[in-house]
Amino acid sequence: MRRLGLTLAVLAVGATVLTACSKNTGGPTDHATHAAQTSAVDADPAHSRGPAKPVPGARRGGTLYALQEQDFEHLDPQNVYIADAESVGQLLSRSLTTYREDGSGKLTLVGDLATGPGTDVDHDCRVWRYTLKPGLRYEDGSAITAADVAYGVARSFSPDVNHGPHYIQQWLVGSMDYNAKYKGPYDGGAALPPGVTVQGARQLTFRFPKPACDMPFAGAWGTTAPVPRSKDGKPLALDTHPFSSGPYKIAKYTRGTELDLVRNTYWDPRTDPIRHDYPDRVVTQIGATDVQQSQRILASRGTDAATVARANVPAELTPVVQRNAGARKRVVTGITPYVSYLNINTERVTSLAERQAIEYAFNRRGYLQAAGGDTAGEPATTIESPLAIGYHRYDAYPGGTSGDPAKAKQLLGGRHPKLVYAFTNTELGQKQATVVQQSLARAGFSVVLRPVDKSSYYHQVGLRHAGYDIFVTQWGADWPSGSTIIPPLFDGRAMDANGSWVWLDRDDINTSIDRISAESAAKAGADWAKLDEHIMRAYAPVVPIYYTRSYSLVGDKVGGVFLSAFVGAPVYYNAYVRA
Known part of the structure; x- marks a missing residue:
């Protein structure tokens, strides 16, 4: 949980030197270790625009694989709260704000769907206004609107969509018991949650009864991911097929076995300050234990050379990795x-x-x-x-x-x-x-x-x-x-x-x-x-x-994967597959 609330002019929030995260700029030795970290909010609109800075050495094409033992609990953006789903969710769903980071140690909050981190209208953290970028599209080419963002927030009030963060919901009603009265847009509920208004196709405003100085940070969660009401249907339908606003969409999802993502051709990199779509496909294979994941990627044979392990290297295999100079270069830590x-x-x-x-x-x-x-x-x-x-x-x-x-x-x-x-x-x-x-x-x-x-x-x-x-x-x-x-x-x-x-x-x-x-x-x-x-x-x-x-491994054909200080796990939006 974070604190923020000022006039978002050029706001440097606590540029405190911290110990820190791993980095990977794409080279074979770049899955490295400590660097100084700073955290800041960047209100310069230019830094919220796309496209994201190219990853050195990256190429388009190929299939990136990821191994994990358990299936995703949720993929519905309003329900996502676990690191594995967060990593994949960043490819499928965008939010009002996001963090620009590359593993170098600098974590900066910028606008994602929005043109910036938000405007504190009265300079007291009670009224926050967001304007969406032009040209935002879903996987079918339809426009992303402010009403869709508001509807996404609305559905997060539902008792059936309650596994994600509850910050914005609690702030809007001024109570921990956020859905005591309003329970979301289902069963005749209003499409707009309390405290949220929409102005035209691109602007929405949040009004809080008490200061909500961390709204720009909370806006980076899936709570603010856009959902068109026409694509929602039943409250749990999006858990298996969220409607994509990101660079990838779901081609096939077999629960307990595999999640197969392909490019969303309507995603416009010119609107996105952090993401790339280098691989043709991103495939998550489900079922391998931590030992199996590390053993397969240590060998890096066949498709395992283009694979990311979700699990940490288990204690019994750590000495094997540390004695292997090639494997040490492929550790994300x-x-x-x-x-x-x-x-x-x-x-x-x-x-x-x-x-x-x-x-x-x-x-x-x-x-x-x-x-x-x-x-x-x-x-x-x-x-x-x-x-x-x-x-x-x-x-x-x-x-x-x-x-x-x-x-x-x-x-x-x-x-x-x-x-x-x-x-x-x-x-x-x-x-x-x-x-x-x-x-x-x-x-x-x-x-x-x-x-x-x-x-x-x-x-x-x-x-x-x-x-x-x-x-x-x-x-x-x-x-x-x-x-x-x-x-x-x-x-x-x-x-x-x-x-x-x-x-x-x-x-x-x-x-x-x-x-x-x-x-x-x-x-x-x-x-x-x-x-x-x-x-x-x-x-x-x-x-x-x-x-x-x-402390996890990637195959020797994987570049661009780094440890996100926000997610707390490796993320894929800079990833690419070497030829």
């Missing part, structure tokens, strides 16, 4: 927006000293080694990811990456508290549970292990009375700001409705969230970072374990 946390249920572990003892005792290095070592991530000490605007590194409990059991024992004062640890009942989950149990036992905790089925894990650990004291989750920011990290995790006023991982409700946190949420992005970035540190020092509700890293 970098820090993602996700952070792994050990959550502490503060309603069960009520003693601050006990929670601080957990902080000092925890063995981050051991937990990370079980996950795959340095290729899986970097030890964390902050709630925010290093990719967040205004990120500030600190260590509230400096026990080192392996922990400080002596300091933890001192805090416990001879007590031996019992902790119930929930973990996913998988081979990896069991390994990591052993690390957690042993590291906390060194300090005097008695840790009881409770396995939870992987399919229901996140649901179970979010229940208030599930009986778990500690458990691990990951959280990824929806755009690089503390506003999509701190409020959803630590706003105690929302936890009864939305569940919680820490069950912490404190007036000082809630008041700070309200104050910072009304600030411009330029100010809010640093203030979210300050609140991050305050929460950790004052309440110790989580142990940040590691900042996650992507």
Whole structure:
């Protein structure tokens, strides 16, 4: 969640140097590693126009393949919220705004369908106006209109189309319970959502009861993807065949097996600031495990030479990749927006000293080694990811990456508290549970292990009375700001409705969230970072374990694939296939 709200003149939002993402400009050695990252909003209309800058060495033609183990949960743009669907969705659906990035470390918000990031009409973040570019077309050649964008937002209010982000919907009605009254355009509902008006074919306006300074960032999600009402039909129909506004369209989709994309000939690159359509086809093959994906692309035989692995290289194959000079050049790697946390249920572990003892005792290095070592991530000490605007590194409990059991024992004062640890009942989950149990036992905790089925894990650990004291989750920011990290995790006023991982409700946190949420992005970035540190020092509700890293392979004929700091996964809109 992010913060933005100013006069969009030339707005530089938190040009903070961050650690960062991978890059790939298309050469065989360009799937590289760290670079400095800056985040900004670019209100220069010229930078929202197309065509996108050519990728060095790129050629048109060929078929790009991608391997992933599970099918897409959703392809309907208003339902997309998972990284694999986001990567493919960028080829099928456009939104009001988007991020211009090439893996070099610079993440810049620009207009996608819109001529720019948006106009803050009254300079108070309550009224945002967008004008669509001329010449925008769907896959059948029909024009994309402002009414279609408004209808896309409208359908995101439906209880049947509720898997995507809810920011814009909540802001429009001024409530977390965004569809209590308006439930979308189905069953006689209005085609326009509350607070949205359309002026002609190319302009629409959002009116919010409270400041919504992050609207330009939220506009980059599929919530604002255009959907013509005539192509919508049933609420779930677009999950298998979204009506394309991007450079590719669906030729064939066999669920559980394959998704085959071909060019959308009506997409005009002159309107698009980020995308290319170099491959003739982009084919996602479904079913290969992480081991199978890496083994196939390591060999790079036949079509596997033109293939991208969606899964990270598993721990057992990492040494093989690192010993192979050719394979190392084909790794796409970098820090993602996700952070792994050990959550502490503060309603069960009520003693601050006990929670601080957990902080000092925890063995981050051991937990990370079980996950795959340095290729899986970097030890964390902050709630925010290093990719967040205004990120500030600190260590509230400096026990080192392996922990400080002596300091933890001192805090416990001879007590031996019992902790119930929930973990996913998988081979990896069991390994990591052993690390957690042993590291906390060194300090005097008695840790009881409770396995939870992987399919229901996140649901179970979010229940208030599930009986778990500690458990691990990951959280990824929806755009690089503390506003999509701190409020959803630590706003105690929302936890009864939305569940919680820490069950912490404190007036000082809630008041700070309200104050910072009304600030411009330029100010809010640093203030979210300050609140991050305050929460950790004052309440110790989580142990940040590691900042996650992507570490996946591409075939030796693949160019242009890079790790997106927005998606947190490899993206394809610069990709090409070498002859």
